[in-house]
Each structure stands twice: as C-alpha cells, then as structure tokens.
Amino acid sequence: MEVVLVTGSSGLIGSEVCTYFAEAGYSVHGIDNNQRASFFGPEGDTRWNQYRLQRNLSHFEHHELDVRNRQGVLDLIGRLRPAIIVHAAAQPSHDRAAAIPFDDFDTNAVGTLNMLEAARQACPDSPFIHLSTNKVYGDAPNKLRLTEFETRWDYADLEYAEGIPETFPIDQSLHSLFGASKVAADVMVQEYGRYFGMPTCCLRGGCLSGPNHSGVELHGFLSYLVKCNLEEREYWIYGYKGKQVRDNIHCRDVAHFIHEFAKNPLCGEVYNLGGGKANSCSILEAFVLVERFTGKRQRYTYVPDNRIGDHICYYSDLRKMRAHYPRWDITINLEQTIREIVDAWQRKLAL
Numbered sequence: 416m417e418v419v420l421v422t423g424s425s426g427l428i429g430s431e432v433c434t435y436f437a438e439a440g441y442s443v444h445g446i447d448n449n450q451r452a453s454f455f456g457p458e459g460d461t462r463w464n465q466y467r468l469q470r471n472l473s474h475f476e477h478h479e480l481d482v483r484n485r486q487g488v489l490d491l492i493g494r495l496r497p498a499i500i501v502h503a504a505a506q507p508s509h510d511r512a513a514a515i516p517f518d519d520f521d522t523n524a525v526g527t528l529n530m531l532e533a534a535r536q537a538c539p540d541s542p543f544i545h546l547s548t549n550k551v552y553g554d555a556p557n558k559l560r561l562t563e564f565e566t567r568w569d570y571a572d573l574e575y576a577e578g579i580p581e582t583f584p585i586d587q588s589l590h591s592l593f594g595a596s597k598v599a600a601d602v603m604v605q606e607y608g609r610y611f612g613m614p615t616c617c618l619r620g621g622c623l624s625g626p627n628h629s630g631v632e633l634h635g636f637l638s639y640l641v642k643c644n645l646e647e648r649e650y651w652i653y654g655y656k657g658k659q660v661r662d663n664i665h666c667r668d669v670a671h672f673i674h675e676f677a678k679n680p681l682c683g684e685v686y687n688l689g690g691g692k693a694n695s696c697s698i699l700e701a702f703v704l705v706e707r708f709t710g711k712r713q714r715y716t717y718v719p720d721n722r723i724g725d726h727i728c729y730y731s732d733l734r735k736m737r738a739h740y741p742r743w744d745i746t747i748n749l750e751q752t753i754r755e756i757v758d759a760w761q762r763k764l765a766l
C-alpha cells in the first residue's frame with residue numbers, strides 16, 4: 416500500500432485529505448499535536464476530529480508530532496518515505512499572528528522548511544503539496560478598482576472578471592505577520608521545486624470550508640458564522656459595510672485537486688484555490704444563505720474599522736487549475752457547503 420503523509424491531519428483540510436486518500440486505498444499517516452487548541456483555546460480543539468479519523472478509517476495512523484520538531488520530522492519521514500506529502504499544519508489566522516509572532520513563524524515558515532528538507536532527504540520524487548493562502552498577496556487586491564453593489568463589492572476592471580490570477584504580485588503590500596510567514600513558506604516550497612527539481616506546489620487558498628472545521632472567530636469563516644447563527648450569538652462585522660467578498664471551496668474539492676496534482680505533478684507550481692466567483696459571497700449574503708437553512712435570523716454588530724489588511728473583495732481565478740488538471744472542477748457549490756456545515760453543527764450542538 417502506498418503511504419500518504421498529511422500534516423495538520425485533525426484540521427479541516429488535513430482530515431478531509433486523510434479521508435479522501437484512505438478511501439482511495441492509501442495507507443494514511445497523520446501528524447497533528449492539537450496546536451489549534453493552543454492557538455485559539457478550547458473552541459479550536461481538534462481532538463474530536465482526530466478520534467473520528469482513528470475510529471472511521473481502516474488504514475490511518477496518528478502521530479502526535481509538532482512540525483517544529485526538526486529531528487522528529489526527519490525521523491518520521493525517513494522511516495515512512497511517503498509516496499505523497501500534504502502539508503496542511505499551520506497557524507492559520509491573520510489576526511492571531513500578531514500576538515504570537517514566534518509561534519506563527521516557527522510553525523508556518525520553519526515547520527514547512529523542516530518538512531521540505533526531510534522530504535528532500537528521504538523521498539525527493541514524492542509530490543509535496545503545500546497549503547498556502549491568498550494572504551500571500553497581502554492587501555494588494557484592495558488597491559484594485561472596485562464597484563459597490565447593494566450587498567457586495569466586486570472588481571471593476573474586466574481584467575479581473577474571473578478573479579485574481581497566480582501572476583498577481585505578492586510583495587510591497589501589507590500582509591499581516593501571518594501573511595508574511597506564509598509567503599516565506601510559499602517561496603520555499605517553490606524553491607524546492609525549482610532549485611532541487613522536486614514535484615512541489617503551493618495551493619493559495621481562499622476560504623476553505625466544510626463540516627469538520629473547528630470554526631472560531633479568528634479562523635473558519637463559514638463554520639464560525641453558522642455556529643453563531645445556530646447558537647443565536649452576535650456576529651461581529653469589521654468594516655467594508657459587511658460587503659467584503661470571499662470565495663468558498665468545499666474541502667472535498669480541495670482533496671480532489673491534491674489527488675490530481677499528485678498523479679501528474681509539476682515542479683514548483685502555484686495555484687489559486689478557491690470557489691471562484693460562482694461560489695463567492697459577502698458576509699451579508701452569507702447571513703441570508705445560512706438563515707435559509709436554519710430559519711434563524713442572524714444577529715450582528717457592525718464595527719466600522721476593518722481588520723488590518725483584510726481583503727475587501729477576493730475571489731480566485733480558477734482557470735490555471737482547470738487548464739492544468741482538466742479532470743478537476745468544483746463539484747460542491749456554496750449552498751451545499753453551507754447545508755453540510757449547518758447539518759454538522761446541528762449534530763454537534765445537539766450532543
């Protein structure tokens with residue numbers, strides 16, 4: 416059985432990738448140390464998801480390892496020599512990073528280097544897929560001309576009618592410390608592809624979503640929003656009139672793309688991975704969609720100051736992904752994604 420190694424295996428993307436590859440007949444090894452609970456407190460705890468994988472997947476092994484532990488990572492990858500590596504462990508929050516700059520950089524940048532170097536030493540021909548972020552573009556998308564509509568912002572220039580392409584500049588803009596640590600990782604992943612010829616890629620995520628996210632205010636847009644709605648809690652909107660736009664992709668479509676890349680990998684590639692314009696929504700629009708499934712009106716408070724560097728309008732141009740991997744496309748639309756998240760929270764909250 417071929418081995419796939421997934422870091423951040425108890426998180427949203429990691430757990431979906433583990434499930435996807437286990438169902439595809441791989442032996443799956445996951446690395447996670449529940450660091451999300453340290454980053455965000457008990458609501459960020461991902462142990463329940465780890466136990467779910469251990470219960471449900473027949474060929475899954477959990478490794479309680481910190482990706483910052485260089486020797487531990489070298490030893491494990493040296494022993495497993497995985498056929499595919501998916502690196503999804505991270506400090507994932509824009510806003511949280513400023514309070515924990517060393518934890519953020521050590522996890523996102525140094526942790527990624529630990530993984531890359533271990534892979535180069537043990538299995539340099541194995542595809543290495545890194546979960547990057549659209550925050551590598553900093554706030555540069557905010558400098559584009561925008562049109563204001565009743566419930567959302569949109570790009571005014573036809574050049575961006577399909578969204579932000581991978582050629583968009585990544586420097587000379589404001590990133591947040593999180594964006595900067597992810598840029599470091601992103602460029603390093605590209606470099607291991609270009610310099611060492613390894614089959615690596617960076618997936619610059621928009622809003623990645625799904626039912627198994629431990630959504631918290633600082634990370635996990637739709638998951639947290641649905642939870643607030645069901646618990647009849649106030650949702651806080653920061654700036655941009657609540658019309659800021661995110662593109663949402665279901666984690667199963669992310670896992671499918673990872674599989675397609677792993678079957679036909681390229682070296683040092685970069686893809687903007689989101690739901691694209693068709694699956695984008697503003698916060699105000701998300702309220703309406705969620706209300707439709709829960710029947711509960713969303714309470715919210717509006718704060719005029721936006722989060723530092725927050726995107727006003729961002730959706731991914733998916734044309735490069737589709738051109739490189741024509742067997743891949745979005746299969747789960749925004750409504751279905753929200754429906755699954757609502758169902759999952761209703762089950763969890765009932766317990």
Ligand SMILES: NC(=O)c1ccc[n+]([C@@H]2O[C@H](COP(=O)([O-])OP(=O)(O)OC[C@H]3O[C@@H](n4cnc5c(N)ncnc54)[C@H](O)[C@@H]3O)[C@@H](O)[C@H]2O)c1
Nearest residue numbers: 423425426427428448449450451481482504505546620623
């Ligand atoms: N969810 C999104 O909307 C989104 C958007 C863009 C990019 N991304 C990127 O995708 C990746 C996965 O995101 P996610 O939403 O699944 O996050 P998540 O927080 O749900 O999962 C990450 C997992 O990594 C684990 N982890 C963190 N630090 C670790 C460490 N030092 N050692 C071992 N494990 C550690 C956490 O405990 C958690 O279970 C991240 O790189 C993130 O930056 C996510």
